[in-house]
Amino acid sequence: MIKVIATNKKAYHDYFIEDTYEAGIELQGSEVKSIRLGEINLKDSYANITSDGELMLINTHISQYSKGSHFNPEPRRTRRLLLHKEEIRKLRQKVIEKGYTLIPVKVYFKEGLCKIEIGLAKGKQGPDKRKDLMEKDQKRELERYFKEENFRRK
Numbered sequence: 001m002i003k004v005i006a007t008n009k010k011a012y013h014d015y016f017i018e019d020t021y022e023a024g025i026e027l028q029g030s031e032v033k034s035i036r037l038g039e040i041n042l043k044d045s046y047a048n049i050t051s052d053g054e055l056m057l058i059n060t061h062i063s064q065y066s067k068g069s070h071f072n073p074e075p076r077r078t079r080r081l082l083l084h085k086e087e088i089r090k091l092r093q094k095v096i097e098k099g100y101t102l103i104p105v106k107v108y109f110k111e112g113l114c115k116i117e118i119g120l121a122k123g124k125q126g127p128d129k130r131k132d133l134m135e136k137d138q139k140r141e142l143e144r145y146f147k148e149e150n151f152r153r154k
Contacts, residue, residue, distance in 0.1 A: 005035055007106040008042040013129065015103055015121035021091070024082035025057065025107075025116050028073050030065035035114055039063035040107055047081060047102035047118055049092045055081040057104065057116070081116065094120060 011017065027035070034040065045060035057079045064072040083091075094100045105119040124132075 002108050002110050004106055004108040005038055006040045006042055008045075008104055010043055011103045011105050011119060011121065013124075013132070015101065015119070015123055016128075017103070017105065017119040017121050018100070019120040020105060021083065021087060021118045021120070022110075023055065023116050023118055025114050026080040026082060027062075027114060030068040030072050031062050032114060033068070034062050034065045035107065036109070037065075042104045042107065045104050047104065049088060049095065049102075053085065053088055053092075055083055055088050055091070055102075055118075057081050060104065081118070091120065098122075 039062065041061040043061075046058055048056050048058055050056055059076060060079065061075050063075055091102065095102065099122070101121050101123065103119045103121045105117045107114065107116050109115070
């Protein structure tokens, strides 16, 4: 069973998400409790591959657990993501060669473990964003129109 905790809606607005990968997150106990309460923000976060071949989650805000002690970790600390070496190697190649970015898309609990979905993304330009917004508005208007038509027929 999957319980989605947070999604990064801005990721789909600012980037074309080409592919997604599921990764574990290396967390401390109080961070897990904060995430269970939904106190996580993915808005400005991204992932980066270090020279050691480790995947790191940067700039993700996990609020300090209110009932924790003074040993709570910093809210915006860098956290290690857990992926197989082969997957990290493939991601590194794509990021270097093709200019992709690694963006967290959503955080969820799967079988009691905290997982994060990382998207292999390419940045959108201004016209692309406007086109997406226009399509979204047109879809909304069509749905509204059909809903009104169904009420008139009844």
